[in-house]
Amino acid sequence: MLKLHNVHKSYGNNEILKGVDLEIKKGDIIVILGPSGSGKTTFLRTINYLERADQGTVDFDDIHADLKSASKKEVSEIRRRTGFVFQNYNLFANKTALENVTEGLIVARKIPKAQAIETAKKALERVGLGDRCGYYPSQLSGGQQQRVGIARAIAANPEVILFDEPTSALDPELVGEVLNVMKDLAKEGATMIVVTHEMSFAQQAATEVVYMEGGVVVEKGSPQEIFSHPKDEKTVRFLKRILRQDFDYAI
Numbered sequence: 001m002l003k004l005h006n007v008h009k010s011y012g013n014n015e016i017l018k019g020v021d022l023e024i025k026k027g028d029i030i031v032i033l034g035p036s037g038s039g040k041t042t043f044l045r046t047i048n049y050l051e052r053a054d055q056g057t058v059d060f061d062d063i064h065a066d067l068k069s070a071s072k073k074e075v076s077e078i079r080r081r082t083g084f085v086f087q088n089y090n091l092f093a094n095k096t097a098l099e100n101v102t103e104g105l106i107v108a109r110k111i112p113k114a115q116a117i118e119t120a121k122k123a124l125e126r127v128g129l130g131d132r133c134g135y136y137p138s139q140l141s142g143g144q145q146q147r148v149g150i151a152r153a154i155a156a157n158p159e160v161i162l163f164d165e166p167t168s169a170l171d172p173e174l175v176g177e178v179l180n181v182m183k184d185l186a187k188e189g190a191t192m193i194v195v196t197h198e199m200s201f202a203q204q205a206a207t208e209v210v211y212m213e214g215g216v217v218v219e220k221g222s223p224q225e226i227f228s229h230p231k232d233e234k235t236v237r238f239l240k241r242i243l244r245q246d247f248d249y250a251i
């Protein structure tokens with residue numbers, strides 16, 4: 001359904017992505033793991049043109065587009081099919097939860113206001129915030145703000161939802177409510193690419209785990225393969241550090 005091929009991106013002389021490939025099928029939950037600075041956010045942002053790659057292609061069902069030189073029409077078509085959930089929510093502080101969700105529907109998707117409000121309410125209900133429509137971000141907890149962020153991403157029914165460390169800005173006690181919403185979406189058949197350090201989510205929800213380091217995909221496989229039988233010593237080193245346990249991996 002969605003295929004990224006040979007994605008390259010540099011900032012100045014610094015090559016951040018060195019030829020990343022990724023393929024996702026409908027209903028897949030791909031979790032991307034990797035140390036800080038390995039290019040996970042950059043990669044996710046190139047998928048829907050929040051960032052322009054220097055090289056690479058994207059295939060999205062019937063669309064084949066160049067990541068560097070796509071036309072406006074191709075960019076808007078790919079954006080229409082994807083939702084993005086940001087680490088820091090990226091909500092408008094001066095808009096209510098409902099307005100934050102309707103904004104994109106009205107402005108980008110040209111949906112009539114009344115219909116956008118209906119759609120946004122349903123999305124907020126799906127993330128458990130049906131009773132918070134009129135609240136401003138400052139009146140919501142971090143977990144609630146991120147759930148508004150998820151409602152905004154899913155409101156227009158994207159084919160793929162991209163999550164960039166959606167829980168890493170949250171206090172530990174608020175992480176669970178956001179992960180539960182994500183697990184519900186996964187159960188309902190959503191297709192998702194999730195950058196996260198939440199290993200329990202990766203173990204429970206992922207259909208595939210991708211380990212990135214230094215701008216390349218080092219290793220990928222089922223959660224079972226990656227967590228119980230990692231093959232590359234870089235993966236082992238990362239897992240040991242992050243799980244803070246002395247795993248006895250046989251490579």
Ligand SMILES: Nc1ncnc2c1ncn2[C@@H]1O[C@H](COP(=O)(O)OP(=O)(O)OP(=O)(O)O)[C@@H](O)[C@H]1O
Nearest residue numbers: 011012016034035036037038039040041042043165
């Ligand atoms: N706009 C930018 N300009 C210059 N360098 C950038 C820019 N964005 C990212 N970088 C650099 O690219 C590298 C990869 O950043 P990226 O945010 O993709 O990493 P990450 O894997 O998401 O890390 P983290 O786990 O900390 O979020 C970093 O070295 C970063 O400094």
Ligand SMILES: [Mg+2]
Nearest residue numbers: 040041042165
């Ligand atoms: Mg990041």
